[in-house]
Amino acid sequence: MRQLVVIGNGMVGHRLVEAVRDRDTDGTWHITVLAEESRPAYDRVALSSYFDGACEEDLRLPDLVRRGGVDLRLGEPATAIDRAGRTVTTRTGAVVGYDALVLATGSSAFVPPVPGHDLPGCHVYRTLDDLDAITASARDARTGVVIGGGLLGLEAANALRLLGVRAHVVELAPWLMPAQIDEGGGALLGGLIAETGVTVHTGVGVEAVEAGADGRVARVRLGERELAADIVVFAVGIRPRDELARAAGLEVGPRGGVVVDEACRTLDEAIYAVGECAQAGGTVYGLIAPGNAMAEVVADRLLGGTAAFTGADTSTKLKLLGVDVASFGDAHGRTPGALEVVLNDAPGRRYAKLVVSDDARTLLGGVLVGDATAYAGLRPLVGRELPGDPLDLIAPGREGGGIGVGALPDDAQVCSCNAVTKGALVTAIHDGACDVAVLKGCTGAGTSCGSCVPMLKTLLAEAGVEQSRALCEHFEQSRAELVEIVTATGVATFSELIARYGRGRGCDVCKPAVASILASLNGGHILDGEQAALQDTNDHFLANIQRNGTYSVVPRIPGGEITPDKLIVIGEVARDFGLYTKITGGQRIDLLGARVEQLPAIWRRLVDAGFESGHAYGKSLRTVKSCVGSTWCRYGVQDSVGLAIELELRYRGLRAPHKIKAGVSGCARECAEARGKDIGVIATEKGWNLYVGGNGGFRPRHADLLVSDVDHDTLIRYIDRFLMFYVRTADRLQRTAAWIEAMDGGLDHLRAVVVDDALGIAADLEAAMARHVTGYADEWRGVLDDPDKLARFVSFANAPDVPDPTIAFETEREQPVPAGPVTLGMPVRRPHAEV
Amino acid sequence: MTVLALDSGLTWIPACPADRLTPERGVAILLPDGGQVALFRTFDGALYAIDNIDPFSHAAVMARGIVGDRDGEPTVASPMLKQVFSLRTGVCLDDPSVRQAVHTVRERDGVVEVTVRPSGGTA
Numbered sequence: 001m002r003q004l005v006v007i008g009n010g011m012v013g014h015r016l017v018e019a020v021r022d023r024d025t026d027g028t029w030h031i032t033v034l035a036e037e038s039r040p041a042y043d044r045v046a047l048s049s050y051f052d053g054a055c056e057e058d059l060r061l062p063d064l065v066r067r068g069g070v071d072l073r074l075g076e077p078a079t080a081i082d083r084a085g086r087t088v089t090t091r092t093g094a095v096v097g098y099d100a101l102v103l104a105t106g107s108s109a110f111v112p113p114v115p116g117h118d119l120p121g122c123h124v125y126r127t128l129d130d131l132d133a134i135t136a137s138a139r140d141a142r143t144g145v146v147i148g149g150g151l152l153g154l155e156a157a158n159a160l161r162l163l164g165v166r167a168h169v170v171e172l173a174p175w176l177m178p179a180q181i182d183e184g185g186g187a188l189l190g191g192l193i194a195e196t197g198v199t200v201h202t203g204v205g206v207e208a209v210e211a212g213a214d215g216r217v218a219r220v221r222l223g224e225r226e227l228a229a230d231i232v233v234f235a236v237g238i239r240p241r242d243e244l245a246r247a248a249g250l251e252v253g254p255r256g257g258v259v260v261d262e263a264c265r266t267l268d269e270a271i272y273a274v275g276e277c278a279q280a281g282g283t284v285y286g287l288i289a290p291g292n293a294m295a296e297v298v299a300d301r302l303l304g305g306t307a308a309f310t311g312a313d314t315s316t317k318l319k320l321l322g323v324d325v326a327s328f329g330d331a332h333g334r335t336p337g338a339l340e341v342v343l344n345d346a347p348g349r350r351y352a353k354l355v356v357s358d359d360a361r362t363l364l365g366g367v368l369v370g371d372a373t374a375y376a377g378l379r380p381l382v383g384r385e386l387p388g389d390p391l392d393l394i395a396p397g398r399e400g401g402g403i404g405v406g407a408l409p410d411d412a413q414v415c416s417c418n419a420v421t422k423g424a425l426v427t428a429i430h431d432g433a434c435d436v437a438v439l440k441g442c443t444g445a446g447t448s449c450g451s452c453v454p455m456l457k458t459l460l461a462e463a464g465v466e467q468s469r470a471l472c473e474h475f476e477q478s479r480a481e482l483v484e485i486v487t488a489t490g491v492a493t494f495s496e497l498i499a500r501y502g503r504g505r506g507c508d509v510c511k512p513a514v515a516s517i518l519a520s521l522n523g524g525h526i527l528d529g530e531q532a533a534l535q536d537t538n539d540h541f542l543a544n545i546q547r548n549g550t551y552s553v554v555p556r557i558p559g560g561e562i563t564p565d566k567l568i569v570i571g572e573v574a575r576d577f578g579l580y581t582k583i584t585g586g587q588r589i590d591l592l593g594a595r596v597e598q599l600p601a602i603w604r605r606l607v608d609a610g611f612e613s614g615h616a617y618g619k620s621l622r623t624v625k626s627c628v629g630s631t632w633c634r635y636g637v638q639d640s641v642g643l644a645i646e647l648e649l650r651y652r653g654l655r656a657p658h659k660i661k662a663g664v665s666g667c668a669r670e671c672a673e674a675r676g677k678d679i680g681v682i683a684t685e686k687g688w689n690l691y692v693g694g695n696g697g698f699r700p701r702h703a704d705l706l707v708s709d710v711d712h713d714t715l716i717r718y719i720d721r722f723l724m725f726y727v728r729t730a731d732r733l734q735r736t737a738a739w740i741e742a743m744d745g746g747l748d749h750l751r752a753v754v755v756d757d758a759l760g761i762a763a764d765l766e767a768a769m770a771r772h773v774t775g776y777a778d779e780w781r782g783v784l785d786d787p788d789k790l791a792r793f794v795s796f797a798n799a800p801d802v803p804d805p806t807i808a809f810e811t812e813r814e815q816p817v818p819a820g821p822v823t824l825g826m827p828v829r830r831p832h833a834e835v
Numbered sequence: 836m837t838v839l840a841l842d843s844g845l846t847w848i849p850a851c852p853a854d855r856l857t858p859e860r861g862v863a864i865l866l867p868d869g870g871q872v873a874l875f876r877t878f879d880g881a882l883y884a885i886d887n888i889d890p891f892s893h894a895a896v897m898a899r900g901i902v903g904d905r906d907g908e909p910t911v912a913s914p915m916l917k918q919v920f921s922l923r924t925g926v927c928l929d930d931p932s933v934r935q936a937v938h939t940v941r942e943r944d945g946v947v948e949v950t951v952r953p954s955g956g957t958a
């Protein structure tokens with residue numbers, strides 16, 4: 001077996017190992033990876049999402065060791081290369097021999113040598129350790145200054161903002177992102193960034209960073225002016241880490257970078273260099289797509305191939321909330337004879353420029369600011385003949401730049417990060433990839449920067465695979481469309497809705513869905529009039545059906561807080577009615593085994609003792625889990641129990657597309673597991689952090705941070721908006737996690753709607769929630785007070801008091817449980833049972 | 836409960852007052868032999884009765900299912916695991932190898948009556 005040593009376990013080093021393992025089916029190479037960082041490789045491109053709810057695990061790249069034949073040595077950097085002996089020495093003194101060596105050492109952040117650059121509180125933005133250090137510094141910081149207004153600097157400024165720090169960006173050039181965009185786009189971008197709350201200073205350089213009395217950063221001096229700063233982040237550029245190569249006598253470029261040829265080989269034929277430490281064709285690329293391409297070339301060469309690296313796509317898209325910027329191809333129009341087509345729509349806050357060849361037939365590049373939806377469609381066209389009038393392609397309101405993916409040739413790269421062509425995607429769809437997730441899984445497209453995902457959706461749609469949005473055979477409309485119809489027309493009954501907008505008589509899919517819509521929009525008791533016939537059995541009997549036809553009783557215990565007296569009542573009721581009793585996963589108590597005809601008597605006792613429905617049966621708010629919080633806990637910084645109870649009482653009974661769960665923790669230790677909930681609230685010293693879209697269940701997902709450090713009233717306002725927006729626009733049985741994932745624009749769009757009121761509907765959403773809160777009434781009390789509704793709670797219409805003879809219990813651990821064999825089952829037709 | 840012996844050799848029992856049966860909401864009826872039927876009235880006034888025991892879960896719950904139609908065929912969905920059955924024939928539309936017993940129903944003088952023996956489907 002031959003020995004391959006890879007120095008560096010960053011994104012490109014990782015890709016190289018994967019690519020070799022993919023191709024090396026005969027096991028020719030054993031691979032040793034020497035890694036300076038002590039964590040396994042992670043997605044550096046998505047680094048900023050660390051401040052937006054992602055954790056280290058979310059960012060981690062697939063495990064290399066599991067692939068076999070890989071010795072991954074974390075925290076063991078290489079210190080020297082002996083080319084003559086073909087060995088590498090590591091920090092621990094180990095000497096590793098190689099037949100082939102790949103340098104993938106990446107680059108380091110460049111820190112300009114201004115006075116004070118190394119004071120405590122000064123940071124760079126490159127590794128997870130850097131981000132942890134920034135988080136620690138930001139804890140007591142009020143103002144932060146980012147030096148550098150490029151792609152990275154803007155991401156860093158946004159990170160500071162998410163950490164609750166007022167951010168300034170200082171850029172020496174006259175506009176932001178000068179490397180990628182032109183002056184016209186830069187002017188608009190400056191304004192858009194300023195609107196996010198970041199203060200922009202362009203055309204100025206930093207002279208010095210100055211310390212305060214405590215020895216930490218306090219100010220940044222910009223010529224005449226100075227800015228207060230409790231934290232400083234340098235993001236002015238990168239320097240290839242070519243020190244090992246230099247010491248080993250390999251050639252490096254004038255501005256750094258190990259010089260390599262088309263095979264990515266250095267002048268030593270056993271040594272290759274890839275990624276940001278390499279200089280290929282005179283260029284050091286600071287982007288992932290070229291790095292990945294180099295990794296593929298080297299993997300191919302190591303296995304006897306002849307692949308060559310001849311340059312790569314340098315398109316970029318800014319990943320910042322609410323600010324759309326993209327630049328691709330020859331964005332600055334440097335090709336001789338290039339022509340520019342510009343659309344500068346200041347009031348519409350859009351700037352778009354296409355660079356085309358002198359005959360205006362070939363697309364060379366472009367810049368999009370304010371609205372980059374056309375990016376995914378335009379980028380693959382670079383270097384190709386334009387399908388139409390260039391101006392037409394950037395005209396407003398044309399999804400995907402007016403280009404159907406159909407217009408793209410098969411060899412056009414749809415995903416440039418992972419070099420996936422349209423042809424490969426079409427083949428995968430043809431072979432059965434039926435949604436974006438599967439397509440991502442089998443082609444790798446869309447798994448890096450994500451900007452090609454809209455194209456994946458379009459390809460699926462064009463292949464006719466996209467699933468119909470029709471609710472069921474009775475309604476062509478999606479749930480969200482039905483919400484709009486009901487809102488706009490005031491239709492108040494299912495019969496009228498199906499007569500006017502549907503066909504047939506409905507089914508167990510559309511009836512409960514419409515019942516939920518009518519309940520959330522119009523209020524009223526869910527068993528009133530015709531509505532009763534729409535409810536599935538759980539809502540019908542205000543209890544959850546169990547496998548033997550009995551029901552469970554779950555009284556609401558807001559926040560999980562309960563008095564001893566109420567606990568005793570629950571115990572007495574359970575004992576008197578012979579119910580099995582269990583503490584649920586939602587911090588409350590479930591009484592199981594009640595027969596239909598027992599439910600009213602059980603609930604009479606509970607309602608008299610001050611309990612109300614816990615809606616365990618409804619597609620509505622379940623529980624708001626809490627931790628003990630600051631009242632008792634020595635770490636607590638806010639009253640989490642108080643807030644949990646307030647939230648539970650506020651949103652109880654709200655009918656929604658699916659169940660809603662929430663949690664409130666009193667500090668970052670997160671004992672309430674709030675990030676596993678649809679709504680998670682975590683106390684901070686300054687207020688509350690609001691997370692949304694968490695889920696346990698079939699596909700666990702951590703909630704994403706929506707806003708941080710908001711005060712109580714703002715928090716409630718945002719949750720009101722969030723929930724009502726969900727109620728109005730989600731699909732049937734779509735939890736918030738799936739809703740956000742499927743939303744065009746994802747979390748950023750959601751934040752724009754909820755926080756920035758980008759759609760101008762916030763007041764409307766808040767008013768709808770206010771109506772819900774004032775209109776709330778306990779459903780069980782409503783039944784007990786109404787003889788007509790009570791009449792439904794009988795075993796048999798012709799023998800109301802005879803218990804169902806098929807129900808029998810036996811005793812297990814001193815409690816009654818259903819007797820008889822357990823019939824296991826999931827529904828035959830549908831993949832998941834849902835109740 | 837009274838058992839009526841009537842025309843065509845079928846044995847009928849009174850199930851419930853006609854106004855107790857609201858459209859698209861079932862009720863369960865206990866039979867003299869301890870069996871149960873699920874009785875339904877659809878939106879157009881038609882009456883149907885099928886065995887109340889869900890053949891998949893063996894729980895006596897069919898009367899609590901949602902009534903509707905599939906391609907025009909009147910249906911009820913089991914509230915347990917959601918399989919859909921034809922109210923006319925008792926056949927499970929999601930698994931045609933399963934068929935629910937069907938009873939005959941009629942309305943007389945404001946009373947709904949069902950036959951005690953199934954008239955179709957499995958006995």
Ligand code: SRM
Nearest residue numbers: 544552584585586588616622695696697698699833834835
């Ligand atoms: C009673 C309880 C288990 C327990 O003994 O602890 C329970 C019981 C059921 N769960 Fe659950 N879940 C219970 C907590 C949970 C939790 C934990 C939590 O809430 O903190 C989860 C994971 C968290 C989450 O939802 O994200 C959970 C995830 C599910 C799921 C999967 C949801 C998903 O999004 O993937 C289902 C199935 C569904 O809803 O489609 C489900 C469905 C059910 C159903 C309704 C299944 C059914 O069809 O009968 C069970 C009915 C219970 C009943 O009759 O009362 N249950 N279930 C818990 C009731 C909590 C409460 O007080 O209301």
Ligand SMILES: Cc1cc2nc3c(=O)[nH]c(=O)nc-3n(C[C@H](O)[C@H](O)[C@H](O)COP(=O)(O)OP(=O)(O)OC[C@H]3O[C@@H](n4cnc5c(N)ncnc54)[C@H](O)[C@@H]3O)c2cc1C
Nearest residue numbers: 008010011012013036044077078105106275276286287288
């Ligand atoms: C915040 C941020 C956002 C970004 N956004 C984008 C984007 O949107 N699009 C895009 O295309 N690119 C983006 N990039 C750039 C992209 O992350 C890099 O191009 C890519 O990570 C380069 O991969 P690499 O493997 O060459 O270098 P790295 O990922 O830096 O990996 C090099 C690794 O080698 C290790 N190493 C160095 N010396 C040694 C040694 N002697 N021994 C052992 N190990 C060593 C380092 O510790 C490091 O772990 C972004 C970068 C950052 C920091």
Ligand code: SF4
Nearest residue numbers: 627633636666667671
């Ligand atoms: S989350 Fe914090 S405040 Fe709440 S119990 Fe845990 S440690 Fe205490």
Ligand code: FES
Nearest residue numbers: 415417448449450
């Ligand atoms: S283009 Fe970046 S993931 Fe596809």
